[in-house]
Amino acid sequence: MPPSVAALQNSPEFTVTELSSALKRTVEDAYGHVRVRGEISGFRGPHSSGHCYFALKDEGAKIEAVIWKGVHGRMRFKPQEGLEVIATGKLTTYPGSSKYQIVIEAIEPAGIGALMALMEERKRKLGAEGLFDEARKQLLPYLPDVIGVVTSPTGAVIRDILHRLQDRFPRRVLVWPVKVQGDGSAEQIAAAIHGFNALPEGGAIPRPDLLIVARGGGSLEDLWSFNEEIVVRAAADSMIPLISAVGHETDITLIDFAADKRAPTPTAAAEMAVPVRTELFVEVGQFGHRAMLCFQRGQERRRSELRAATRALPSASALLAIPRQRFDGAASALPRALRANTHAHHRRFAQACAGLTLKVLRAQVAHATQRLTVNGERLRHCARAGLRHRRDRFAALDARFKASKLANVQAQRNALARDRERTLRLAERARRALLIALQRQQARVASCGQLLGALSYRGVLARGFALVRDAQGLAVHAAAGVAPGARLSLEFADGRIGATADADGLPAQAATLSKPAAKPATAKPASTAAAKRVSKSVDQGSLF
Structure with missing residues (x-):
């Protein structure tokens, strides 16, 4: 066997999972956080889970990228297909497909060109929705009473606006302080616009008649908050006329297209807002x-x-000539008309008298009598029918009343029976409660009596002790308080006896302070012995 093969057989074996984990640790340790510049490729929007999967590529290579759902929701710039970006994240591997990828934590456009491309894309999108149409724009009020300004409270912009308004036409100004750049600035600007629009008419805080969204000059990155979609939509939805005064005259932002009026500078916005008072x-x-x-x-x-009208009017005599002539004609025709009218009324009166004969009057009286008789008979019939109807109605009501009375009496009896039963139950419960309360009080009294007997000094006297009192009836607590020859009262368990204190056995101080007796009183032997016993037991203590 060749030596190389033998050496390979002696090398340790890895499982696929162990090898993938080792590679993952190596890549993550060597490239903890990196910044990668590249073009976004294969981006189709967030996945159904909310995560984003795409690739970053350049002329020579491509790397897979992923953005988790929570990170994507917090991103200021959202990834778009074909956009060149700088991504910051952690390099790791995906063992399921044996490939490495970058988990992106932050993303930003690469350079001004990318920002301009993103701005143009957003402009086309919002323009297609009609947010930049001239028909949506409102006319500015000629002289607003209250002007709302959305800007930074610490910059020079607000001072320039206030000074310009003071020079031209002083008006009341409400400032809504916001951040004008950086993270969260777009949300604050949109919230300020919505907040001014939400103020009620006639409220404690007056609703502005005009809004000015202002910021000083800066780079495209500094002014990017005014290109955010949330700010543009807030400006387009504003029911209060809005002037955009962002940057200098050469600076263009998307809010300029959505605003009702664009001012090249914040000072120019103040000039547009109010006229010159002089x-x-x-x-x-x-x-x-x-x-x-x-x-x-x-x-x-x-x-x-x-x-001219006075000269064209006719004279008074000419105006009254025809009415005067008509009056004369009517005055001359009046006597003849009166006589004719009198003859006509006389003929009508004669015709009426001819018709009023005795036979006619008797016929009219008979007809009236017959009508009266018929009407009287009808009235009697109606009266009897009405009485019969009311009698039947009263009979029905009487029957209903009797039935209701019986039902009411039965209901009252049932209620009384229930109340009686409830009263008996409550009385029984009260009796039992009273007995229990009396038993508890008796037990308490017995317990208190036992406690009183245990604490009473008479129990001590029953054990063989005695209570010593002076002539005033006060208890004597120490032998030093007894003078020689003093009259004492000794109380035992079975009665009281009198005694006289002897000088023998008394403390020296008490003997010195006591007055010398002229002649000691003679006492019974039993009393003297009792006094001696009392003087010896000076350490008895208080019995109370």
Whole structure:
């Protein structure tokens, strides 16, 4: 066997999985994080799982790439087919197909050309949706009361706008502070535009009549936030007229096409927002002078027309000639007309009197009597029918009332029975509860009595002790408080006896402080012995 073959047989064996894992560790350790520049190829949008799979290629090679779902959602620039990008990620292998790939964590366009291509592509897309149509644009208010400004609060842009407004026509300005570049700036700008539009009319914060979205000059990367789709859509959806003042005159962003008006600079936006107050004063004065001249010319014209109309009018005698003639004719014809009218009324009266004979009157009276009789009979019949109907109705109501009364009485009886049964149950429960409460109170009283008996000093006296009191009935706690010859009261378990304190056995201090007795009182031997026993047991302590 050749030596080379023998050496190969002595080399360690790997499984496919072990070899793939070793290669994976080698690649990941050697190329932890890399930046790769290339053109996106084979991108068809996110997979159904949300992940993106494509390739990066250049003139001589191609590498597979993957972007996980969470990373793709946070990306500022989204991958597009044919776009040249710089991808930052981790190089790894995929053992399932024995190939290496890059897991992309961040992606950015490679150079200005890529940004311009992306901007043109986005412009065509949004333009196709009609966001840049002139029909969507609104007219700017001539003199807005409140102006909303969306810009950075620390830049020179807001100061330029405020100074220009102060010079031309001071207006109330509401500033919505936002970031104008960097991560999250596009979302803040769009939120500011939507926030101004969401303010209610007549609210605590006035709703602006005009919006200005402004930023100073910068590179295309610095101004890229105003090319984001979310900002362009917010500007197009704004119901408040909007002026775009981003960058300098040569800077073009997509928000310029969606805004209602584009200003080359923020200062020019302030000039577009309000007119010059002094020019308005001059113009108003000119309008007032022209209005006065027009009024004077109109008055002169109407005065001339009134004079011409006065000269063309006929005289009063000519106007009243025909009415006067008609009046004279009517006055002359009035007596004849009165006589003719009187004769006509007299004939009608005579004809009416001829018809009013006694026979006619009797016939009319008989007819009226017959009508009265018929109407009276009909009235009696109607009255009887009405009474019969009401009687039947009252009978039905009486039957219903009796049935309802019986049902009500039965219901009341049932309710009383239920209440009686419930009362009996509650009374039984109350009796049992009272017995239980009394038993508990009795047990508590018995327990308290036992505790009182255990704590009472009489139990101590029953064990052979005695309670010593002075002449005032106060308990004596120490022998030092007893003077020689003092009258004491000794209480035993079976009664009380009196005693007199003897000087023998008393402390020296008590004997010195006590007053000398003139003549010691004579006591019974039993009392003296008891006093001695008391003086000896000075360490007994308080019985309470």
